[in-house]
Amino acid sequence: MIRRMMSRRVVLASLAGAWRQAVGQEARKPNLVVILADDMGYGDIGCYGSPDVPTPNIDALAKAGARFTDGYVSCAVCSPSRVALLTGRYQQRFGHEFNSGDAAREALVGFGLPASATILPQMLKPHGYRSAIFGKWHLGVRKGFHPLERGFDEFVGFLEGGNDFLTEKTPKGRIAKVRGEGEAMPKKRRAVLLRGTEPVEDEGYLTELFAAEAVRFISENRNRPFFLYVPFNAIHTPLQATAKYLDRFPNIRNEKHRMLAAMTSALDDAVGAILTKLREAGLERSTLVVFLSDNGCPVMTGAGTNGPLNGEKVTYYEGGIRVPFAMRWPGRIPAGEVYRQPVVSRDIVPTFLAAAGIRPPVEFDGVDLLPYLNGRAGPPHDAxxxxxxxxxxxxxxxxxxxxxxxxxxxxxxxxxxxxxxxxxxxxxxxxxxxxxxxxxxxxxxxxxxxxxxxxxxxxxxxxxxxxxx
Missing domain, CATH: 3.30.1120.10 (Arylsulfatase, C-terminal domain)
Known part of the structure; x- marks a missing residue:
């Protein structure tokens, strides 16, 4: 009898502990994650029809939530697209209509997102969120424009619009020439890699580095709500990969496409590492994850594809602005949903704030997508x-x-x-x-x-x- 009573107490205590853990995860604000690819075309990954570049981790993310067939970004080039993504508003409201060019031109033209523009981490900070960015910033290099001055608590990455994935010291590194970028392995990265505001030396493959930082951040912040923004520079040029990834595609004869396939596979591994860490930390059901690209593929490189779409990066044909776009939140977004109404990257901030129960501080040019992904009729946008x-x-x-x-x-x-x-x-x-x-x-x-x-x-x-x- 005593043994039976003790057994019942153990079971009840175990159930109570599990209930408290579940209630705790439901009660705390959700974690918010944006994984941003760079220059990824509509036809570059498996779940959007690539015949020869498998992306099992990105595909699994899309299958576990919603995949958007008509997912758009706000601009056909990198920097303005990121403005809209992080503000939830048209980039033209801030005059941020064009890209920057190199660092010298940035200073010459006064490039950068003005301080009057509030971005997502600044909206989240008063509500207890810790925010981090690991990757490409591209919203200004001057004082006052650094990510740590715009609401982020951690930054590992580079400020400019592009960077090398490797150097001559990276083990088994390979390159493919594109538009006269040169055939020599770079002696050092073209943009300085920073941890916070301090330069760091790291000869590893850049996609792997950013993934490792994201995994570390999740592990260290599992007990508090966080916003994790991982704007990879993959699969933007330069076309650079290591043998580890190139060896996965021995049958692709086009050198440029093989290199892009390798870079895409590295990115998919990085997405897998982030999703695995969320699961291992017990955060899968309390984390809303979005994956998308900043604009379409530049077909001119001869490496990637926008699938059935016409045009390419820079143009406002579909190939420039319709991108791979998926959203996952177990228990809140139906798994396996294929959503066919037009949505746009400006919807991410309103959706995140609604998920966190935070009142919008400004009037957005996007909408909360969660009701539409759970059965609300009609299109989210009139135009x-x-x-x-x-x-x-x-x-x-x-x-x-x-x-x-x-x-x-x-x-x-x-x-x-x-x-x-x-x-x-x-x-x-x-x-x-x-x-x-x-x-x-x-x-x-x-x-x-x-x-x-x-x-x-x-x-x-x-x-x-x-x-x-």
Missing amino acids: LYWRAGNGRAIRKGKWKLVEFGDTYSRLYDLSADVGEKADLSAKHPDVVSELRGMWKAWSDRMAKPAWPPRFREVTVNGETLNWEL
Whole structure:
């Protein structure tokens, strides 16, 4: 009898402990994670149709939550896209319309996200969150623009828009030449690697380094709510990988594509390391994770693909702005959901704040996606808008209008022509007029660009335009 009573007490105590742990995880604010790929095309990974680059970890993330077929970013190039992601607002509200160029040009044009723009870690800090960024910043290098001055508590990465993944000291490093970048292995990284504000020397493969920092951060902060932002510079050029990853693709004959496949596989391993650490720490169900790319693939490199989409990075065709995009929160987002309404990276901040029960400090240009992923009818957005100098676009329902300057105007029905091949502007002048009017009304509310653009010629459907970036 005594043994039976003791056994019952042990069972009850165990159940009570498990209940307290479950209630504790439910009661505390959720952890928030953004994993951002760089220049990843719509067709570059397995769950979006890549035939020869398996990405089991990214695919598993998407399968365990929602995969967006029509997931957009706010800009077709790196820095403005990141502004929208971290503020939940159109980057044009801050004049941050164009990319930076190199560090010398940043200083010359006064590049950087102004202090008047509040970003996600600043919104979270008063509510007990610890925030970290491991990777590419690209929102300013001058004093006042550093991540640690913008709400982040930890930073390991680089401030500029690009960096080398390895150096000549990295074991078994390999490179593939792209657009005259050179065939010599770099003696040192082109951008200084920082821990906080201090330069650090590390000859390891950069994707692995950022993943290791993310895993450490999760382990050290498992008992408090955190925001983890991991903006990898993979799979942006330069095309650099180690033999460990290249050896996984012996049958890919295109040297550039093989290198990109290796870089993508390294990124997928990094995503797997982050997800594994969340599971091991018992944080899987209390963590909302988003994976996406900052813009589409630059087809000009000859390495990647935007799959069925037309255009590429820099353009406002689908290949420049529709990206791999997935969201996971076990128990809160149905597993295996394929969501087909247009969503945009500006939705991430409103969704995160809603998940954390935090009142929005400003009016966002995005929405909380959680109700829509749990059955709310209708599209989250009436329309989505894009602008970069002369290049512009609007999507409303099935219709997409792409314009450039005063004479280039193309209308597409994305429900029948996702590749944007058949211009319907002559057949539907009323739709063109409506969309153009909506776009102008939106554009008139935005600020003017705070610095001048650079230019890149890109050919789409046989027509070459000098797009601004």
